[in-house]
Amino acid sequence: MKNFRFILATLLLFGFSATLMGNEWANYYFPDAPGSYWVYEDQNGDELTRYAIEPEEIDGEFYRAFSYDPALEDWADFEHYVHPYFYQVGADWVAFFVGTEIENALKAATMKQMEEMMVIVRQTLQEQMPEGLNITFDIDYDIEVDSQDHFYFLPTPATFGEEWTAIEINVVLTMTIDFQGLPIEIPGGSAQTVKTYTTLVETGNVTGTETVETDAGTFEDCLVIEYRTDASTETVTSVEVPEQPGSQDQQDVTLTTVWLAPNVGIVKFEHQHESSPENAEFGIEMPQDQTLELINYEIKPSSSEDE
Numbered sequence: 041m042k043n044f045r046f047i048l049a050t051l052l053l054f055g056f057s058a059t060l061m062g063n064e065w066a067n068y069y070f071p072d073a074p075g076s077y078w079v080y081e082d083q084n085g086d087e088l089t090r091y092a093i094e095p096e097e098i099d100g101e102f103y104r105a106f107s108y109d110p111a112l113e114d115w116a117d118f119e120h121y122v123h124p125y126f127y128q129v130g131a132d133w134v135a136f137f138v139g140t141e142i143e144n145a146l147k148a149a150t151m152k153q154m155e156e157m158m159v160i161v162r163q164t165l166q167e168q169m170p171e172g173l174n175i176t177f178d179i180d181y182d183i184e185v186d187s188q189d190h191f192y193f194l195p196t197p198a199t200f201g202e203e204w205t206a207i208e209i210n211v212v213l214t215m216t217i218d219f220q221g222l223p224i225e226i227p228g229g230s231a232q233t234v235k236t237y238t239t240l241v242e243t244g245n246v247t248g249t250e251t252v253e254t255d256a257g258t259f260e261d262c263l264v265i266e267y268r269t270d271a272s273t274e275t276v277t278s279v280e281v282p283e284q285p286g287s288q289d290q291q292d293v294t295l296t297t298v299w300l301a302p303n304v305g306i307v308k309f310e311h312q313h314e315s316s317p318e319n320a321e322f323g324i325e326m327p328q329d330q331t332l333e334l335i336n337y338e339i340k341p342s343s344s345e346d347e
Contacts, residue, residue, distance in 0.1 A: 066129045066196040069300045071339050072104055078305060079336040080122075081255070088332065092340075096126065103128055103137055116152055118145035120191050120207075121267065121296055122309050122332060132320040133196060139189035142209065146185045150213065165217070167203055177219045184212040191242075194265065194300075198246040205246045206267055209240040234277040240293070242269045248283055252307050255335040259301035262308075307334040 075090040089109045103126035112118060122233050124136035158179055165177060187209045197203055218231040245265050252262045275288045299308040309332040 073340040073342045074342040080332040083331045115144040115148035134194040135190040139187045142187040143185040181215045186210045206242045206244040211238040238273045254333040263300040269294040
């Protein structure tokens, strides 16, 4: 019985120590004492200030929190790597509670691309219509986005070169073209529907450490985290065609790099987009590459440091 108690106490102590180590390691690279702030400048010279504010309770769980100035006005500008509002630092992960925000952002960005694409599709269809016939058509689309709740920003502690799944997102895009005035019947009726099912899987990897220089100073031993997004897409049409598009895989749809400085946090951020074959075919420009660099900051002492 004494041996059992000793083993139990050892396990409890080890579990507590592992949790403490994970939390301390995360706080070392991701300090967030309320009152701290970070000022970043993007690729256009615009500034974004992040403030660490008091934690909040959501559905019975406590989340640490950030606020931002200026406030986000367009969901298409949201970047989950640097724009979380609520997050948790645990024994295993720094996890951002951003599922709803990612859904809103991806839907907004996709809608912008679809509006550009619709102009080209309408023009192409109009040019292909036979002369002398009064044929009209309506084009509509719908976007559904389903994201997991948490983006796993960083394991605590992390192992260099060991990948993890940061987030998985499913997107369903439905496009319907309704033809009116056709002289003949077409298989499936006048309304033709094309659906694409896309799964985005983003993996993270701490590749090493670097020294980073910004206007805020020189930061040594910065963790370098790379996030790569792979896409798997399947296209389904409402009528059978000789060659169904089938499934397509695309690697490195986006490449994002984040630099974390000890006792400071994020000091640099880069986000690059890879043009898809569909966008290239329609001549749609991808969003410009994004950067953020730290230009000013203040880190308040944590409650444990005050004691």
